[in-house]
Amino acid sequence: MDFSLSPEETRFRDEVRDWLRDNLDDRIREHVTGDDIEQRRAWQRRVHEAGFAGVSWPRELGGQGGTLMQEVIVNQEMAAARAPDLVNIIGLYMAGPTILAHGTLLRADEIWCQGFSEPNSGSDLASLRTRAAIDGDDFVVSGQKVWTSFAHVARWCILLTRTDASETAHAGLTYLIVDMHSPGIEVRPLRQITGDAEFNEMYFTDVRVPRANLLGEVGGGWRVAMTTLMHERATLGVGLQVRARIALDALRALARETVVDGVPRSADPLVRQQIAQLSIEVEAMRLNGLRGLTKVLHGEQPGPEGSVNKLMWSELNQRIAETALDLLGPYATLAEGDERAPLGGRWAHGYLRSRANSIEGGTSEVLRNILAERVLGLPRSR
Amino acid sequence: MNFGFSDEQELLRRQARDLLDRECPTARVRQLMEDELGHDPRMYARIAELGWTAIPFAEAHGGLGLGLVDLTVVLEEMGRHLLPSPFQSTVGLAGMTVAASGDAAQAARLLPSIVNGSAHATVALVEETGRWDAGGVRMAARRSGDAWLLQGEKLFVPYAQVATWMIVAARTADDPADGLTLLVVDTTAPGVAVRPLRSMDATRRMAAVGFDGVEVPGDAVLGEPGRGWATLRRGLDRAMVCLAGELTGTAQRVLEMSVDYAKVRQQFGRPIGAYQAVSHRCADMLVMTESARSLAYHAAWALDNDVPEASLAAAMAKAYASDAARTVASHGLQVHGGIGFTWEHDIHLYLKRAKWGEATLGDASHHRERVAQLLEL
Numbered sequence A: 001m002d003f004s005l006s007p008e009e010t011r012f013r014d015e016v017r018d019w020l021r022d023n024l025d026d027r028i029r030e031h032v033t034g035d036d037i038e039q040r041r042a043w044q045r046r047v048h049e050a051g052f053a054g055v056s057w058p059r060e061l062g063g064q065g066g067t068l069m070q071e072v073i074v075n076q077e078m079a080a081a082r083a084p085d086l087v088n089i090i091g092l093y094m095a096g097p098t099i100l101a102h103g104t105l106l107r108a109d110e111i112w113c114q115g116f117s118e119p120n121s122g123s124d125l126a127s128l129r130t131r132a133a134i135d136g137d138d139f140v141v142s143g144q145k146v147w148t149s150f151a152h153v154a155r156w157c158i159l160l161t162r163t164d165a166s167e168t169a170h171a172g173l174t175y176l177i178v179d180m181h182s183p184g185i186e187v188r189p190l191r192q193i194t195g196d197a198e199f200n201e202m203y204f205t206d207v208r209v210p211r212a213n214l215l216g217e218v219g220g221g222w223r224v225a226m227t228t229l230m231h232e233r234a235t236l237g238v239g240l241q242v243r244a245r246i247a248l249d250a251l252r253a254l255a256r257e258t259v260v261d262g263v264p265r266s267a268d269p270l271v272r273q274q275i276a277q278l279s280i281e282v283e284a285m286r287l288n289g290l291r292g293l294t295k296v297l298h299g300e301q302p303g304p305e306g307s308v309n310k311l312m313w314s315e316l317n318q319r320i321a322e323t324a325l326d327l328l329g330p331y332a333t334l335a336e337g338d339e340r341a342p343l344g345g346r347w348a349h350g351y352l353r354s355r356a357n358s359i360e361g362g363t364s365e366v367l368r369n370i371l372a373e374r375v376l377g378l379p380r381s382r
Numbered sequence B: 001m002n003f004g005f006s007d008e009q010e011l012l013r014r015q016a017r018d019l020l021d022r023e024c025p026t027a028r029v030r031q032l033m034e035d036e037l038g039h040d041p042r043m044y045a046r047i048a049e050l051g052w053t054a055i056p057f058a059e060a061h062g063g064l065g066l067g068l069v070d071l072t073v074v075l076e077e078m079g080r081h082l083l084p085s086p087f088q089s090t091v092g093l094a095g096m097t098v099a100a101s102g103d104a105a106q107a108a109r110l111l112p113s114i115v116n117g118s119a120h121a122t123v124a125l126v127e128e129t130g131r132w133d134a135g136g137v138r139m140a141a142r143r144s145g146d147a148w149l150l151q152g153e154k155l156f157v158p159y160a161q162v163a164t165w166m167i168v169a170a171r172t173a174d175d176p177a178d179g180l181t182l183l184v185v186d187t188t189a190p191g192v193a194v195r196p197l198r199s200m201d202a203t204r205r206m207a208a209v210g211f212d213g214v215e216v217p218g219d220a221v222l223g224e225p226g227r228g229w230a231t232l233r234r235g236l237d238r239a240m241v242c243l244a245g246e247l248t249g250t251a252q253r254v255l256e257m258s259v260d261y262a263k264v265r266q267q268f269g270r271p272i273g274a275y276q277a278v279s280h281r282c283a284d285m286l287v288m289t290e291s292a293r294s295l296a297y298h299a300a301w302a303l304d305n306d307v308p309e310a311s312l313a314a315a316m317a318k319a320y321a322s323d324a325a326r327t328v329a330s331h332g333l334q335v336h337g338g339i340g341f342t343w344e345h346d347i348h349l350y351l352k353r354a355k356w357g358e359a360t361l362g363d364a365s366h367h368r369e370r371v372a373q374l375l376e377l
């Protein structure tokens, strides 16, 4: 058991720290967020040029050929410095690892989207109906996807389709990589409760996808999709912890800086209890993540226990935002744009955005099902 | 970075699990609940023979020179088996307080008999207010020539009934932050009266200890006079992590019992574990147990390596384990239905142990406030 960094890792950490000190300022922290994709893309490019995006990816694919531990270090340092999220989160943490595990073809500096969910297939993903018919050297894709984050700006899509219509569940699914510039794809942004339009509907009409873009086997898409979801919940788990820590640090600052009648809110015993509890749980989540990471560092694929982190993160992130709004009293109800809104309404926005945390990437109910059935071996509920 | 156990630690865990599976099934725990001593001296001797009492102590005192991580491995197994024993209060609390005090003379005098298993020891800190901090200590030690005179009463002293000596925290200066002096007192000294308390958790023994003009020789001070809290704090941090590890083992066992039961108990034609109201409870128990485990071992590592945030890690571990073990035990009882409410079924033993562990060495609220302070909130 050893939680310290090796001398090489320490050197690498210092390199990341130096770069962040020279390249990150409050202007970037404030402006590179939300809907402003161009700013976010520019930040992503700078991080990539510095060698800190896709750290553990092979060099041929635009990565740095580094270790997973270096990837974790970058994540942690970005959090400590309150750096903006990378916009290509799906490419880096979901598509990337899946493709590395099942095939090749990819670049670390482009934006990806994940076309899994459909109007009638959410939690029950395996019931999806988007068709991929085999026609010569191509797949011909028709159907509808929904809630696809970043589809409006993505260059690539990891798409889960059905190649065998006679099969209704996991069998008959096929995993494709789709060039979003292909003819026949229509993307319609959907407005979210925050007012932003991060996710979309996608309509596919006879979209031709070359056979070379098949990942895994025809009919073997479910296994590949599971790799994506495990990575989403495990590798990204390390990233999620980092995001939770950024939110928590901001909450602590808010409690200290929100002063009512000369008394900071952080002096209130109840507030202190709540924030301490959140701090403990964020730390527990970090450590659970490191236990999962230890497995991955020993060459094992992340298992269903990665769901623990996604579950903890969604509920923690929601409670952090709720606690922040509690601290603000009636000011919490002011929307972005009101001049009295604390911090420009960032917490109000964050609170609304956090409501999706227990839905996106597997609902909390589905994650509890996974823990109950796959980790604890309880009988299936369905 | 490596959050894994060494081969030696895995071996130690297996050794502890095997021995306790064999020697300490719940039927034996129940016998010891009724026993006058409250533990089995032959078992303690066996434990000492296996070297568990030697784990965290320096080789100079006969110890194995291992760490708190190794000790926590053993304690997790003891918590899993609800072992009734003064092991934790002797090794994890009193022993670790002496070892961490930096007082070489006392360590050389006191530790060898802990290491070889011939002595039991404990710490007497808490008084009527029930506080686990310096401010709660009102009992004064007055100077009388070279010696100290103790007058007052301590409560919730673990295993004082079987202890050879105890570390008594007494007030020697009017300083709310410290002003304590730690005195090593023989339990047989004239004026010491050990009165057993009836513990809800009958697998754990506690006592009220009265001090009626007890004269303690001047060379019985542990650490520096007037700086007793700073010394005890280091010992308590270590004991808290031991207890957090123990509570993790207790929670783990409840989780396993509940999952096993949910797989076989049928209602409405299906195993109850197929109902999400049951299975999601179990999933939450898993999350809590794993988180308690992560926090406990990380804190043990942090203390072993003296990293700056070690005290924070210990407070986090104890705060979390306190809530987690109690909640897991309550969920476990609920999953068992009516049978879980019977004296005959074992689940209440775990619930009571969790409740005892929650309140001992400072409960979750106490340690959350410390976390807030250490985070400079």
Ligand SMILES: Cc1cc2nc3c(=O)[nH]c(=O)nc-3n(C[C@H](O)[C@H](O)[C@H](O)COP(=O)(O)OP(=O)(O)OC[C@H]3O[C@@H](n4cnc5c(N)ncnc54)[C@H](O)[C@@H]3O)c2cc1C
Residues within 6 Å of the ligand: A113, A114, A115, A116, A117, A119, A120, A121, A122, A123, A124, A146, A147, A148, A149, A150, A199, A356, A359, A360, A361, A362, A363, A364, A365, A366, A369, A382, B276
């Ligand atoms: C902000 C956001 C971004 C997203 N981004 C993407 C993306 O990029 N790509 C993508 O493919 N998808 C994306 N999604 C979709 C997301 O994965 C789905 O919304 C999610 O899987 C739930 O599916 P659903 O919305 O159809 O809800 P449903 O599955 O209909 O669920 C409705 C409710 O029923 C509960 N429920 C369903 N089944 C069970 C069960 N078996 N047991 C207990 N309760 C159950 C659910 O937990 C939920 O509370 C995104 C969603 C959001 C909110």
